[in-house]
Amino acid sequence: MKNFIPINRKFFNNFLWKERRKFNRAEAWLDLLQIVSYDMFIKTKIINNKVIEYGYAQYPISISFLEKRWLWSKGKVRVFLTALVTAQMATLSTTQGTTLITICNYADYNGQLQSESTVTDPPKAQGLDTSKEIKKRKNKEFIPPTPKEIQNYGIEKGYKIDGEFIFNYYNENDWYDSRNKKVLNWKQKIRGVWFKEENKIKENINLKNRSWKVGFSVFHGNDTDLQNAKKEFGDKLIILK
Numbered sequence: 001m002k003n004f005i006p007i008n009r010k011f012f013n014n015f016l017w018k019e020r021r022k023f024n025r026a027e028a029w030l031d032l033l034q035i036v037s038y039d040m041f042i043k044t045k046i047i048n049n050k051v052i053e054y055g056y057a058q059y060p061i062s063i064s065f066l067e068k069r070w071l072w073s074k075g076k077v078r079v080f081l082t083a084l085v086t087a088q089m090a091t092l093s094t095t096q097g098t099t100l101i102t103i104c105n106y107a108d109y110n111g112q113l114q115s116e117s118t119v120t121d122p123p124k125a126q127g128l129d130t131s132k133e134i135k136k137r138k139n140k141e142f143i144p145p146t147p148k149e150i151q152n153y154g155i156e157k158g159y160k161i162d163g164e165f166i167f168n169y170y171n172e173n174d175w176y177d178s179r180n181k182k183v184l185n186w187k188q189k190i191r192g193v194w195f196k197e198e199n200k201i202k203e204n205i206n207l208k209n210r211s212w213k214v215g216f217s218v219f220h221g222n223d224t225d226l227q228n229a230k231k232e233f234g235d236k237l238i239i240l241k
Contacts, residue, residue: 009034013180023070028080031069032090035059035174036103038110046144046171050096057106060098068172144175145186153187159199166194211240 011017012034023031036059037043045052045060052060066077081101084090091102103109144167145153151163170176175183183189210226212219214233218240221229229237 013176015180018180021071023072025080028066028070028072029084029089032059032084032101033103033106033109036101036106038106044143046146046167047098049146049148050098052096052098052100054100057103057110058100060095061101062099065172142175142182142184142186144171150186150190153190154194154199155201157191157195158201159195160201161190161194161199166190209241213238213240 012031036057037054038056040056042053042055045054047060054060063074063077066072066081067074070077072080081090081092085092088104090104093100093102147163147167149163150166151161154161154163170183170186170189175186177183177189177193210221210223212226212229214229214237219225219229226239
């Protein structure tokens with residue numbers, strides 16, 4: 001297709017693009033073009049425990065998100081976004097307290113490559129996928145967990161982990177891991193990375209959760225203390241709890 005330089009989206013996961021650096025304005029614009037949604041399906045992203053929906057040519061952003069991503073100052077980010085809106089390259093809107101950026105005329109940047117040397121049947125109407133195709137797409141779509149879900153999963157499996165920290169760690173990178181691979185199964189990722197020996201929940205063997213009585217005296221201690229008392233006092237010992 002004329003006027004297009006085809007770039008596989010894997011390029012943006014390459015270590016060269018991921019290299020930590022201060023973006024110039026062209027790189028920042030290219031970054032926005034690649035992070036917005038490029039298909040017609042409604043997507044969701046959890047931000048501050050709220051489910052934010054966004055569609056074609058859109059993506060939820062914040063000044064702090066772009067500031068960290070591009071290594072810019074807050075003022076520079078604001079000026080850049082204002083310039084895009086003024087030039088009618090993008091629009092900004094708010095939903096549930098979150099800013100959505102929409103790229104104007106996104107089809108000009110996201111055209112479908114077609115062979116110009118062959119004639120094919122007319123393409124199917126876009127956005128009219130069959131029910132099977134929609135179901136297949138939904139099954140593949142990754143829905144990120146909430147910080148609480150991460151926290152509870154750790155407890156369920158016997159590990160004390162920081163759900164808020166882990167959520168922010170992946171969410172700020174659009175759920176790509178440290179090897180620039182997309183997280184498809186968050187539970188598997190949590191088990192493999194965050195379930196460490198030092199994070200295991202250990203029972204406090206010194207917890208004094210048992211009580212017993214000998215004569216008029218009441219004692220408190222743990223299971224070991226109770227067993228030792230049984231040996232010493234025998235039938236004179238009455239277990240209270």
